[in-house]
Structure formats: C-alpha cells, structure tokens
Amino acid sequence: MNLSQVTVQPAPRPGSSFHQALRILPRPRRAAMFDIYAFCRAVDDIADGAAPPAEKRAALERWREDVHACIDGAGPAHLANLQRDIATFSLARPDFDAVIDGMLMDAQSEPICAPPAATLDLYCDRVASAVGRLSVRVFGLPNDDGILLAHHLGRALQLTNILRDIDEDAGIGRAYLPRELLMEAGIAPGDGGWKAAAIAADPALPQACVRLAGQARACFDEATNVMRGHRGGCVRTPRIMGAVYQALLARMLERGWAGPRDAVRVGSLERLGILLRHAVL
Incomplete structure (x- = not known):
C-alpha cells in the first residue's frame, strides 16, 4: 500500500462542526x-496509522515532495485540485511543510508524552496554526490579522x-499535556519516565487540565479580538469553528476531568443555533 496516497474523505463528515462551518463558504473557497x-x-491518517515509524516517515516525505511539486506547478494528477488551490489562493510552502513536520512528531517511535511547554507550542503551531494560516488565505483575511487569527484560534x-x-x-501511549503543568499539579514521572496511562489515571490530573483550559480560553479571547475588527464572509467560518469549540470546552469544564470521564459533545441543536447566529443573523 502506498501510504503517500491514502484514500481520504474529500470533505469533513456531513453534520460535523467543520462541515457546517465550511459549507457556508462560496463554492471556490469551499x-x-x-x-x-x-x-x-491524509497525512494525519499516516501519522496515526499502524505502519512502522520508518514507513510513516517515508510516506510523509513523499507527501512533502508531491506538495512541493504542486507549488512548482508540476504536481501529480491526483493532486490537481490542490495545485489549483495553491495557485488561486497563494498557499505557502512553509505552511504545508509545517503540517507535515507536525505529523512527523506524531510518527516517532516513542509517542509524545508530557512534552515540555515549548515542544507543545511547536506542535500546536505545526498541526493547527499552520492549517489556520492556509485557511485564512482561502477565507480572504488580510495577511497580518490572518496570521494572528491562525495562531490564536489554531492553538485554542x-x-x-x-x-x-x-x-x-x-490508549496509544500519548499525553500532550505539558510536563510543567503536570508537575505543578503534583504529577511526576515514574521510574520508567512519563507514561500516558499513569498520567490519565492520576487523581491530580484535573488540576493540570483546568490550567490548560485557561490557556485555551485565553487563546479564544485573542482570536475573538482579531475577528472583531472584520465583518462579512472572511470571518464567518472561523467564528463558527471557534464558537462550537468554546461550547465544547465549556462542557468539559462543567464535567471536569476526574475519572471516569464521560464523552462530551456539543449537541446538534446547539451547533445549528451557532450556525444560524453566525451565518444568517
């Protein structure tokens, strides 16, 4: 199987938060x-798949080569649409590279577990804010505010x-909460180092989660401040995404992080209300 051409859904799952937020865009932008x-x-599926790490890394590097070829106007046929988008919206090579570099962090032999805060910041920039930087070009935000919005909303x-x-x-050995917050909460590595299962089961975990939730809320606030300076279609989609995720974060804060942790979701009626508020009203 050629992991560099993994079959993926051409769009987010219908009814999902991202599908609802994206479907309001004009056709070319959508x-x-x-x-x-x-x-x-596609690259996330490679990073999270069951293939050996070396095979994952090779597949991700083939994706990098193919995207670079698209940027140069000579991409493979199966990426013709992406090549068109790159030319139409001036999508930047460093942002695609950053996304792939973020997937490479997840494709390591040793799973990410209690990373230093600086490593978590880098990871968030690569797997989220870089996607935001690609997206804001499609949304049509001015460059400086677009980069700011991508940074804050992506991290949130x-x-x-x-x-x-x-x-x-x-369950797959990963724990992304930064070790500084874990240690402040009284969670320390065991004799064998940091272990994701032990972190998830530690009764002090909720304290670290509340602190990280505070960081997320601050990022949402900063993103809202950026969007407040813009009207119209360029901020409708990120407003919807932000509102749905803020509602999700609020649900988690109400539930807390003490085990056992029941799944938390934003109901379809609430998502519809958010969509109507930002897309129609």
Whole structure:
C-alpha cells in the first residue's frame, strides 16, 4: 500500500462542526478548504496509522515532495485540485511543510508524552496554526490579522482537542499535556519516565487540565479580538469553528476531568443555533 496516497474523505463528515462551518463558504473557497482538509486528513491518517515509524516517515516525505511539486506547478494528477488551490489562493510552502513536520512528531517511535511547554507550542503551531494560516488565505483575511487569527484560534482548537482526547490518546501511549503543568499539579514521572496511562489515571490530573483550559480560553479571547475588527464572509467560518469549540470546552469544564470521564459533545441543536447566529443573523 502506498501510504503517500491514502484514500481520504474529500470533505469533513456531513453534520460535523467543520462541515457546517465550511459549507457556508462560496463554492471556490469551499472547494479549496475541502482540498486542504483532505490533505490534512491524509497525512494525519499516516501519522496515526499502524505502519512502522520508518514507513510513516517515508510516506510523509513523499507527501512533502508531491506538495512541493504542486507549488512548482508540476504536481501529480491526483493532486490537481490542490495545485489549483495553491495557485488561486497563494498557499505557502512553509505552511504545508509545517503540517507535515507536525505529523512527523506524531510518527516517532516513542509517542509524545508530557512534552515540555515549548515542544507543545511547536506542535500546536505545526498541526493547527499552520492549517489556520492556509485557511485564512482561502477565507480572504488580510495577511497580518490572518496570521494572528491562525495562531490564536489554531492553538485554542488544538488545546481543546487535547483536553477532549485524553483517554483516547492515552490508549496509544500519548499525553500532550505539558510536563510543567503536570508537575505543578503534583504529577511526576515514574521510574520508567512519563507514561500516558499513569498520567490519565492520576487523581491530580484535573488540576493540570483546568490550567490548560485557561490557556485555551485565553487563546479564544485573542482570536475573538482579531475577528472583531472584520465583518462579512472572511470571518464567518472561523467564528463558527471557534464558537462550537468554546461550547465544547465549556462542557468539559462543567464535567471536569476526574475519572471516569464521560464523552462530551456539543449537541446538534446547539451547533445549528451557532450556525444560524453566525451565518444568517
């Protein structure tokens, strides 16, 4: 199987938060966002797959070569749409590279577990803010505010994902909460170093989660401040994404992070209300 051409959904799952947020875009912008989503989904599937690390890394590097070829106007046929999007919206090579570099962090032999805060910041920039930098070009935001929005909203979304997926990540040996917050909460590595299962089961974990949730909320606030200076279609989609994830974060704060942790989601009616508020009203 050629991992560099993993089959992916061409668009987010219908009914998902991202699908609802993207479908309000004009057709060319919506199509470009679906192509970016497909790229991100493909490389994420490689990083999270069961192949040996060396095979994952090789597949991700082939993706890098193919994207570089698209940027040069000579991409493979199966990426013709992405090549068109790159030319139409001036999508930048460093942002695609950053996404792939983030996937390489997840494709290591040793899973990410209690990274230093600086490493977590780098990871968030690569797997989330870099996607945001590609997206804001499609949305049509001015460059400086677009980069700011991508930084803050991307980090807010990724931290929320980390807080949502603690148990799922622990099941594959990953724990993304920074070690500084864990140690402040009284969680220390064992004799064998940091272990994701032990972190997830530690009764002091909620204290670290609340602190990380505070960082996410601060990023949401900064993103809102950036979007407040803009009207119209260029901020509708990121407003919807931000609002859904802020609601998700609020649900988690209400539930807390003490085990056992029941799954938390934003209901379809609430998502519809968010969509109507930002896309129609």
